[in-house]
Structure formats: C-alpha cells, structure tokens
Amino acid sequence: MITELGHFCLILAFAVAILQSVVPMLGAGKGWAGWMATGSVAALAQLALIAISFAALTHAFVTSDFSLRVVYENSHTLKPMLYKVAGVWGNHEGSMLLWVLILSVFGAAAAVFGGELPPSLKARVLSVQGMIGVAFLAFILFTSNPFDRLALPPFNGKDLNPLLQDPGLAFHPPFLYLGYVGLSMSFSFAVAALIEGRIDAAWARWVRPWTLAAWIFLTIGIALGSWWAYYELGWGGFWFWDPVENASFMPWLLAAALLHSAVVVEKREALKSWTILLAIMAFGFSLIGTFLVRSGVITSVHAFATDPERGVFILMILGVFLGGALTLYAVRAGQMTARGMFGIVSRETGLVVNNILLAVAALVVFVGTLWPLLAEMAWGRKLSVGAPFFDAAFTPFFVGLAVVLPLGSVLPWKRGQLGRALRALVPALLLAAAVGCLAWAMATGKSAVGPIGAALGAWLIGGAAVDLWLRAGRGGFGDRLGRIVRLPRADWGRVTAHAGLGVTMLGIALLTANATEDILVLREGETFQLGQYAITLDGVEKIEGPNYHSTMATMTARVGDRVVAVMHPEKRLYPVARMPTTEAAIDNGVFRDLYLVIGDAQDGGGWAVRGYIKPFANWIWMGAIIMAIGGALSLSDRRTRVAVAAARRVAAPVQPAE
DSSP: OOHHHHHHHHHHHHHHHHHHHHHHHHHHHOOOOHHHHEEEEEEEEHHHHHHHHHHHHHHHHHHHOOBBHHHHHOTTTTTTTTHHHTTTSSSSSHHHHHHHHHHHHHHHHHHHOOSSSSSSHOOOHHHHHHHHHHHHHHHHHHHHTTTOOOSSSSOOOOOOOGGGEEEEHHHHHHHHHHHHHHHHHHHHHHHHHHHHTTTTTTHHHHHHHHHHHHHHHHHHHHHHHHHHHHHHEEEEEOOOOOOOHHHHHHHHHHHHHHHHHHHHHHHHHHHHHHHHHHHHHHHHHHHHHHHHHSSSSSSOTTOOOOOHHHHHHHHHHHHHHHHHHHHHHHHHGGGOOOOOOOOSSSHHHHHHHHHHHHHHHHHHHHHHHHHHHHHHHOOOOOOOHHHHHHHHHHHHHHHHHHHHHHHHSSSSSSOOOHHHHHHTTTHHHHHHHHHHHHHHHHTSSSTTTTHHHHHHHHHHHHHHHHHHHHHTTOHHHHHHHHHHHOOOHHHHHHHHHHHHHHHHHHHHHHHHHHHHEEEEOOOOTOOETTTTHHHHHHHEEEEEEEEEEEEEEEEEEETEHHHHHEEOOEEETTTTEEEEEEEEEOOOOOOOOEEEEEEEEETTTTEEEEEEEEEEEHHHHHHHHHHHHHHHHHHHEEEEEEEOOOGGGOOOOOOOHH
C-alpha cells in the first residue's frame, strides 16, 4: 500500500509540475496576479508529493521489500541500516528520485523566500523550475521508475555495490545533488531574466545566494568524494581525474566564476551578458555530468547506469534546456549593454581575469573528459586521457588564478594603481617566498611542484589576510583589529574561502612532491622501513562482518622504541555481491598520514603490503572545509540573503544597445 502511494504521488507530482511550468508563465505574460501566484502553490505541492514518494521508497529499503526491483538489486537483509538508507540513492532510479526531490526543495524555497522578487520574475523563475521538474519526472516515470514491481518477489536481494557501503559515499551523493540541482536556480533566474528583459544589479543580488548555496554544497560533495577515494580505494591518492570526478568539478569551476561575475554586475552593472551565459552553462554542465554518469558512455566506479536509451533521454533534456536557453540568450545578447566603465587596473579587471581562467580551466577538463569518446566516434581509435594530460593542461590556469586572486581582491573598484596594490601585498609575498624556500629545502632534488605550489598556497592565505587588514581602514593596530572583528560576514566569508583555497593548494603541492611509497611482500613478524617508521606485520586473521568476510592485518609502526600506532588494514569480500574491497588503515596527523594497505596472500608465503607516508594530506580536505565555511559566512550575511535594498527593489528593463 505504501509503495502504491509513493508511485501515485510521483505521478501527481508530474501533473503538478506541468501546471507549474505553464500557468505562472502565462500569468506573467498577461499580468494576471492569480495565475502568477499559482507557481508558489504548485511548487509547495510538488515538494510535498515528491517527499511522500521518496519516503515510500525509503520505507521499502528499510523494511527490505524485495517486491520492488530496485530494492532487490541494491539491498540485502544483512546490510547495516545506514547502508539500507543510503541504498535509496545508491542506484540509478533512487538517485534520480533524490534529484527531483532536491529540485522541488529549491523550487519551494524560492516560493517561500522569494517575497522580495517582482511577482512576474518570481512566476517565471518558478515556471522554469517546473519545466525542469517535468523533464526529469518524465524521465523517471517512463525510463527509470523506482516503483517497478517484480512478479515473484525473491527472499533476499543482490546487495548494494560494496564500494558504496561506506559513510563517505552515504553522504557524498546528496551533497553533490544539492550542488548540481541548486545550480538550476541560477539557470531559472537567467532564463526568467532573459524572457523578462531585466538584468541589472538587483538581478545579480537575487541570483547570488542561490549560486552560493549550490557552490557550498558542491564543495562539500567533491571533498567527501575525494576523501572517500583516498581511504577506500587503497590507491593512496585523493584525485584521479576520473570522468565522474570531472563531471562534478566542471560545474564547481563555473559556479565559482558566476559568483565572482555576479559581483561585478551588482557593483558596476558590467559583464551582464557574460554572467547570464555563466548561469546557463553552470547548470548545463550539471546536466552534462548527469548524462556522463547515467548514459554508459564512460566507465567509472561512480557510474550509476549503462543503459544507452536512458542516456538518449537525458541527452534530449540537455539539448532542450541548454539549446533553448542559449537560443534565447543569442536573441537577447545584443540588448545587454554594460553601464559601468572601469580601467584596466581595477578590481573589475581582476574579476574578469579570474572568470577567464576558471572558464578555460573548465573547458580543459571538459575536452580531456570527452576526447576519448569523440576520438572513438570520429576515427574509431580508443584513446586514454589520464592524469598526465590534466596535470599539464589544467595546472597552468589554476596557477594563474592563484597569482591573480590576492591582487584582484585588494584593488579598488573602477580604477586603481598596480604599484600600490603590490606594496600592500608585500607581507603576503614574503610569506609565499618563505614557505616556498622551506618546501624546497624539504624536497631538494625532487620536483619543483612542491615549492611552487606551497608558495602559491601561502600567497593566497597571506593575500586573504592582507585583504582583511585593508578592509579595516586606517588607524592604530587596536582600532583596525576592532574594525576587522566588526566587518560584515560577507567580507569574512570571501577572505575565508580564498584562504581555504590556499590551504588546499598547499596540501596538494606538498603531498604530491614529498609522498613516500613502498610495495613489498611481508611475512608475519617481519619489519620494513618506511621513511622514519619501522613497520612490523604482527599477524593476519580472518574475521566476519555483518555482510562480509575480512582478512585483517595487525601492523605496528615504531620510531625507535616508541610505538606510534597499531593499525588494522583489511581486505574484505562481500559474498552476496562477490566483490572485494580494500580498507586502508590510516594514522592521521596534522602534518602527515601513515597509510597501510594489506593485499593478497602470495604463493611463496607472506602478504602483499603497501605503505605510504602522505605529508599534509589532511590539509586538502581542511581547505575544502574552510572554503565551505567561507561560503556559509557569506550566505549568512543579511546583505546577501535580502534580495536588494528598497531603493533598488524593482529591476529596470535592459536598455537597447546604442
């Protein structure tokens, strides 16, 4: 009964989404207040219906209702409860239901918190959100129905992919979807503004909170995925340029560019056309990511589906929304004239350079991700584009971004002096040079990546500190410190996010340049040296988990006579799924991780063992957390959340080009 209710609510939500996509748009065109108000009611009703449907599917997983095909294929009675719940979105059908649930959450949030918006703009935004809902609800109902029944329910299920039975992967997809789908709001605001012909400072302030929220969620989601890959896959790495990793990284880059570009529109009423294009393309790349994960055109441990027919449906959605929005953009582009003028040396120019570097970096990742597919289609050649290409092609643009970011932050609006800005950044430059020299001393004879990256990370952190100090104005140390404490949260958020990026870059650089690795065969009782640590394999035993068999090693790490850590790496086998996983043992530290992996038993006796020393590994995720905190600080600032001041509440029509 509960299952039928969930299915029925999903069908009703589809009907409500159709209503939401048509009626408010017609009302906005005719100026009918009642019709425009329908959008808010429909958005709330759609959320309620999809929430009931999602709850029904969750109930089926929790109670192991194997009459549902999706539960049978992705669950098992012995699976821990956390992974029964995570199994709801650990598959294609359930994850798409989560996708539309989050879409409806954002639509309902716009309905509830969009009171400051002009009624016609709000109606059009909700209408575009409704259109996206129609497309994806149709995709679910006609190709990916999570409530598809089995005629003869089995006694047990096939279990969830063992790689997904992990806390990191339980929370990673929801945060990613909050970011992916959150960018639909930026898209809806862009399309609504193009239809209405109103793109100005007020519009930029309206769109920024939604983009910022999506960027925060994407940052957390990407960081969780990176952390999972680091400790779960057993490779000792944090980023592998996997196509699905790239699919989330590209919208993150474009969302970051959109946030910076919207500031220029808000402050100077410039870059209107470019900002609208970024809003369209950021969500467009989210749709491209959805296509890559679910079409079967790529192979990845993250991929959800391999059905080409589903891929064609998603490709049609991508073509309709991205193609339609770009066509509308082309029609309106000539009318989006910039009012504010600015000099070559100015904060506006810094933000333009920032945008160019982020957009080109996203393009490089896009080309590298799709090139093997294009090469096979065009020339029948199977090519592989891996880390060497991305490291060589992507890194220069991010290095350029790191160099420009502090300088652009301290330049004044409209017109500035380069020499004055550089003089203000001398402390940051000295810090960068000192950290670079320290890294060089640590990595003598190794790659220059470590010192250069460490210097750039320190440059970003120091630049953020200088930016904060300059915000305090003139006066004595105590006076300036008092003013710094009282600065708006948006200013604190910006410098915190920039400093977080610096921490992540510093961690990546030092880990990449200074990691230590050893792979060998070890018998019980034997010891090997890994850097300063003597690692002893004390023993190996078989243990039984709730739904897996494990080979667990006990290994002791010592420095001299002092025991640093007793560690237990595992190799698990999930008998239902017939799939092994590696569970690395990691002794975490602020400045290094000691990382051990146990492999298979060897024919001649002993066990394959891998050991790593990963310096500054945790700084990578610490920096991501700091970036997310910075975004949250900015979002909590009332100036960000309130649409626009009363004097600028009503957006003015775009002026025709002269």
